[in-house]
Amino acid sequence: MEKSFIKALAGIVGEANTLTDPESLACYGYDSTPELQSRPGAVLLPGSAEEISQVMALCHEAGVRVTPRGSGTNLSGGSISFDAGVVLQTSRLNRILEIDEENLTATVETGVITSALHREVEAKGLFYPPDPGSMNISTMGGNVAENSGGLRGLKYGVTDDYVMGLKTVLADGDLLKTGGKVVKDVAGYNLNQLLVSSEGTLGVFTEITVKLIPKPVAKKTMLVHFPQLEQAALTVSHIIAARIIPATLEFLDRVTIKCVEDYAHVGLPLDVDAVLLIEVDGHPAQVEEDAAGIRQICERHHCSFFQTAAGPEEALKLATARRVALSALARMRPTTILEDATVPRSCIAPMVKLIQDTARKYDLLIGTFGHAGDGNLHPTCLTDERNPDEIARAHKAFGEIFEATIAMGGTITGEHGVGVAKKKYLPKLVGESGLRVMRGIKGALDPKGILNPGKIF
Amino acid sequence: MDYVKLINCMRCGMCLPHCPTYKETFLETASPRGRVALVRKLQEGELVESEKFLEYVSLCLDCQACASACPCGVNAGELVAEFRCESKKEKGLSLMEDLVLRKLVPHPDRLEAATAPLRLYQKTGLQQVVRSLGLLKLFPEALGRMEGLLPKLPDAPLRQTISEVTPAVGEEKGTAGFFLGCVMSLIFSEASLATVQLLSTLGYRVVTPKAQKCCGAPNMLGHDLDGLKEAAAFNTDLFDSFDLDFVVTDCGGCGAELKKYGQHLDGERKAEEFSASVRDISEVLFAESEALARKLKPLPLRVTYHDPCHIAHCQGIRSQPRALIKLIPGIDFRELPEADACCGSAGTYNIEKPEMSDRVLSRKVQNVLKTGAEYLVTSNPGCLLQLKKALAEAEPKVRVIHLTELLQMSLEA
Numbered sequence: 001m002e003k004s005f006i007k008a009l010a011g012i013v014g015e016a017n018t019l020t021d022p023e024s025l026a027c028y029g030y031d032s033t034p035e036l037q038s039r040p041g042a043v044l045l046p047g048s049a050e051e052i053s054q055v056m057a058l059c060h061e062a063g064v065r066v067t068p069r070g071s072g073t074n075l076s077g078g079s080i081s082f083d084a085g086v087v088l089q090t091s092r093l094n095r096i097l098e099i100d101e102e103n104l105t106a107t108v109e110t111g112v113i114t115s116a117l118h119r120e121v122e123a124k125g126l127f128y129p130p131d132p133g134s135m136n137i138s139t140m141g142g143n144v145a146e147n148s149g150g151l152r153g154l155k156y157g158v159t160d161d162y163v164m165g166l167k168t169v170l171a172d173g174d175l176l177k178t179g180g181k182v183v184k185d186v187a188g189y190n191l192n193q194l195l196v197s198s199e200g201t202l203g204v205f206t207e208i209t210v211k212l213i214p215k216p217v218a219k220k221t222m223l224v225h226f227p228q229l230e231q232a233a234l235t236v237s238h239i240i241a242a243r244i245i246p247a248t249l250e251f252l253d254r255v256t257i258k259c260v261e262d263y264a265h266v267g268l269p270l271d272v273d274a275v276l277l278i279e280v281d282g283h284p285a286q287v288e289e290d291a292a293g294i295r296q297i298c299e300r301h302h303c304s305f306f307q308t309a310a311g312p313e314e315a316l317k318l319a320t321a322r323r324v325a326l327s328a329l330a331r332m333r334p335t336t337i338l339e340d341a342t343v344p345r346s347c348i349a350p351m352v353k354l355i356q357d358t359a360r361k362y363d364l365l366i367g368t369f370g371h372a373g374d375g376n377l378h379p380t381c382l383t384d385e386r387n388p389d390e391i392a393r394a395h396k397a398f399g400e401i402f403e404a405t406i407a408m409g410g411t412i413t414g415e416h417g418v419g420v421a422k423k424k425y426l427p428k429l430v431g432e433s434g435l436r437v438m439r440g441i442k443g444a445l446d447p448k449g450i451l452n453p454g455k456i457f
Numbered sequence: 458m459d460y461v462k463l464i465n466c467m468r469c470g471m472c473l474p475h476c477p478t479y480k481e482t483f484l485e486t487a488s489p490r491g492r493v494a495l496v497r498k499l500q501e502g503e504l505v506e507s508e509k510f511l512e513y514v515s516l517c518l519d520c521q522a523c524a525s526a527c528p529c530g531v532n533a534g535e536l537v538a539e540f541r542c543e544s545k546k547e548k549g550l551s552l553m554e555d556l557v558l559r560k561l562v563p564h565p566d567r568l569e570a571a572t573a574p575l576r577l578y579q580k581t582g583l584q585q586v587v588r589s590l591g592l593l594k595l596f597p598e599a600l601g602r603m604e605g606l607l608p609k610l611p612d613a614p615l616r617q618t619i620s621e622v623t624p625a626v627g628e629e630k631g632t633a634g635f636f637l638g639c640v641m642s643l644i645f646s647e648a649s650l651a652t653v654q655l656l657s658t659l660g661y662r663v664v665t666p667k668a669q670k671c672c673g674a675p676n677m678l679g680h681d682l683d684g685l686k687e688a689a690a691f692n693t694d695l696f697d698s699f700d701l702d703f704v705v706t707d708c709g710g711c712g713a714e715l716k717k718y719g720q721h722l723d724g725e726r727k728a729e730e731f732s733a734s735v736r737d738i739s740e741v742l743f744a745e746s747e748a749l750a751r752k753l754k755p756l757p758l759r760v761t762y763h764d765p766c767h768i769a770h771c772q773g774i775r776s777q778p779r780a781l782i783k784l785i786p787g788i789d790f791r792e793l794p795e796a797d798a799c800c801g802s803a804g805t806y807n808i809e810k811p812e813m814s815d816r817v818l819s820r821k822v823q824n825v826l827k828t829g830a831e832y833l834v835t836s837n838p839g840c841l842l843q844l845k846k847a848l849a850e851a852e853p854k855v856r857v858i859h860l861t862e863l864l865q866m867s868l869e870a
C-alpha cells in the first residue's frame with residue numbers, strides 16, 4: 001500500500017490508530033478460522049461512524065479493498081483480508097447508546113461486546129436472547145454481519161429475529177439508515193434483513209437497534225446422560241415432536257464430553273456416548289410442566305441419568321461447559337476444523353450417525369456437539385496441520401458431510417457464515433439463480449467490489 | 458521453545474476479555490492470542506526480533522489470566538515469559554536487572570543489608586523532607602517510582618527477629634514450616650506475624666527456619682536457571698531437615714514458585730514432596746474454618762477482596778480467601794468487579810512499564826471504589842505495595858491489608 005495513501009488514512013483516524021508495522025499486520029492476518037492466514041496492507045481502528053465513512057469514501061475512490069473486523073472470532077475466514085487491503089477494526093465504537101424501556105429496544109455501537117449488552121439489559125429485567133458461543137468476545141456488529149445464532153436459537157431465534165434498525169456505511173462512504181424502533185414497517189424492500197448476514201460485503205455497520213423482550217421469570221437446566229448416541233439424537237426429535245420448545249437443547253458426544261470435562265471439571269460423565277444439556281424457561285408453571293415432559297421422553301429413550309441443576313450457579317456452570325466445547329476440543333490435537341452443518345430437526349439422528357460413519361471411513365477423529373434442538377450441529381475434526389494427508393482426508397470427509405446435509409434439505413452453515421471456508425459449497429445450495437441474485441445485489445451496493453472481497457461467492 | 462505449544466493456540470479469542478492489556482488497548486498485538494501468534498511467526502521466520510517486536514511482547518504482565526481462561530490448555534503468558542527468558546539469555550540482562558534480580562533479591566542477607574539505609578532514611582525523617590520538597594522528581598523515573606511505592610518499613614526484617622520456633626497455643630495439632638518471602642519479611646512483617654499467630658492459635662507449632670533463602674522467582678525472571686535450581690535445592694533440604702506436616706506461606710508469589718520446585722528439579726522425589734506439602738495460608742485456614750470460626754469476634758466492616766494473580770491464576774485459589782473473610786461475624790463482603798484482574802504491579806512491571814501499569818491499576822482502583830468497601834483485602838506483597846499507594850492517593854479512607862491481618866483484627870476484636 002502506498003505511503004501517501006496510508007498517510008491520508010492516518011489523517012482521518014489518527015496516527016496511533018493506523019497500524020502498518022509487520023508485527024501488527026501479522027496479528028490482523030487471522031481470525032478464529034483454522035488454516036487461513038494472510039497479511040493486510042494496513043489496520044485502522046476508527047473511533048466514529050464519521051471516520052468510517054471518510055475511510056470508505058477514500059478507499060472507494062482509490063479502489064482499495066476493505067475488510068471490516070470486530071473481535072476476530074469469525075469461523076469462516078470472514079474477517080481476514082486476503083488481498084493486502086485495509087482491515088477496519090471496530091472495537092473502539094463500543095458504547096451502549098440507549099436502552100429504551102418504553103419501546104423495548106437497545107441501540108448500540110457496532111463494537112459493543114454481546115455479553116456486555118446482555119448484562120446491561122438483564123439488569124433492567126429485559127432480555128436480548130441471541131447468545132453465540134463466543135458472546136464474551138464477539139461484537140454486535142460481527143453478530144449482525146454473520147447472523148449469529150447460539151444456545152438459545154431453538155426457542156428465541158437468531159440475531160436476525162432481533163435486529164430492528166441499522167446504520168450502515170456503504171462502500172462509497174454514504175450512510176444508509178434502515179429500519180428503526182417501529183415494530184411494523186413494510187415500506188419498500190426489507191434492507192435490514194438483507195444487511196443481516198451480509199458478512200461485511202455490503203456495508204460497515206456503525207449503529208444497531210435491537211428488539212428486547214421481558215426476561216423469563218423462571219428457568220430450569222437439565223443434564224441427561226445417554227449410553228447410546230442414537231437414543232440421544234432421537235430424544236431431541238421427540239421433544240420437538242411433543243411440542244415442547246426448550247430455550248436450549250444442546251448435544252455433546254463422547255469425544256467432546258471428555259475434552260470439556262478436562263477443562264471445566266463440572267462432573268460430566270466419561271462413560272456415556274452422549275449428553276444433552278436442556279434448558280426450559282418462562283412462566284414457573286410452564287417450566288415445571290415442560291421439565292416433567294422432557295424427563296418422561298428422556299426416560300423413554302433409555303437415558304442413564306437425569307440431573308436437574310440445583311440452582312443458578314450450577315446451571316451457569318453447565319451452560320459454560322457447553323460454551324467452551326469448541327475450544328476444549330482443541331486440547332486433543334493442534335488443528336481444530338469446525339463445521340456448521342445444519343439439518344431439519346427430524347434428521348438429527350441420521351445426521352449424527354452419518355458424521356460418525358464418515359469419520360470412520362476417513363480414519364479421522366471427529367467430535368460432534370451443537371444446537372441439536374435447531375438442527376445445527378458442529379462436527380469438529382481434530383487434526384494436525386503439519387500432516388497434509390490428514391488435512392486432505394478431513395476436507396474430503398466434510399465434502400461428503402455437506403453433500404448429505406444438502407440432500408437432507410439442510411444448509412452448509414447455520415450460524416458461522418459462508419466466508420471463504422465454505423464458498424465452494426454455496427452454488428450447490430442456492431443454485432445458479434440464487435448466485436445471480438446475490439451477485440446482482442452486491443454489484444448494486446458495491447459496484448467496485450471493495451467490501452470484503454472474495455467472501456461468500 | 459516447544460513449537461507444538463505455540464500451534465495449539467486455535468485463536469478462538471476466549472483469552473481476550475481476560476487480558477488486562479487487551480482491555481486497555483483493544484489491540485491484537487496486546488492480547489494473549491496476538492502474543493502467541495507473534496512468537497510463532499518469529500519461529501516460522503515470518504517476523505524478526507525487532508525493537509517493536511520486543512516492545513509488544515514485553516507489554517505482557519505475565520498475570521496468567523489468559524491461562525485460566527484458555528479452554529485449549531494453552532498458557533500464553535508462560536509461552537511469552539519463556540520467550541522473554543530465552544531472549545534475555547542471548548542478549549544478557551541490563552545492569553539494573555542483573556543487580557536486582559541476580560545479585561540482590563535472591564540473597565536475603567544482601568537484600569536486608571541493602572534496605573538498612575532505607576530504614577534510616579525513613580526513620581530520620583529524611584523521607585518526609587525529600588517527598589515534600591519534590592526531590593523525587595529529580596531522580597530517574599524508575600527510582601522515583603520505587604521510592605514512592607515504599608510504605609513505612611518495620612524496624613527490622615522479620616527473618617532476623619522472629620523466633621525459629623513458635624509454640625502452639627493449647628493442644629498441639631501439628632507442625633507448620635513457615636516460608637517467609639523477601640518482601641513480606643522486609644516490609645509486611647506485621648502481616649506475617651499475624652500469619653504465625655493464627656497458626657499457633659489454631660494449635661500449630663510454627664517453625665521458621667532462619668537460613669531460608671529467596672524462593673527463586675527473581676532468578677527465573679533473570680533467566681538464572683542455575684540460581685533457581687540452587688535456591689530450590691537449598692530450601693527443599695532446609696525444610697526437609699525439620700519434621701514438618703506442611704509448609705505454609707502468606708506470599709502468593711512464593712507459594713506459586715514453591716509449588717513448582719518438583720518441576721524445577723526435574724521431578725526429584727524430595728522436591729516433589731516438598732512442593733506437594735506447600736500451602737497458601739488461605740488453604741490452611743480454610744481447612745480449619747470450623748475451629749477458626751469459634752475464635753472470631755464481630756467486625757462490622759465493609760470488605761472487598763482482590764485476587765492476586767499468583768494466588769488465583771497460578772494456584773487456582775479463589776473461594777478460600779472469600780470464605781475466610783465471610784467467616785468473620787458482621788462483615789459486609791462486597792465482591793470486587795473484575796476481582797481477578799491484575800493490579801498492574803506484576804513483579805517489576807510497574808517500574809518498567811509505568812504507563813500501562815498505571816492504566817491497569819486505575820481500572821482496579823475504580824472498581825474498588827465502586828464497591829464502597831472500607832477495607833481492601835489481598836494476599837500478595839506486590840499487590841499490597843501497589844494498591845496501598847494507589848488507594849492512599851485516590852481514597853485514603855480505604856485501607857489495604859493482608860488477609861491474615863484482617864483475620865487477626867477479628868481475633869483481637
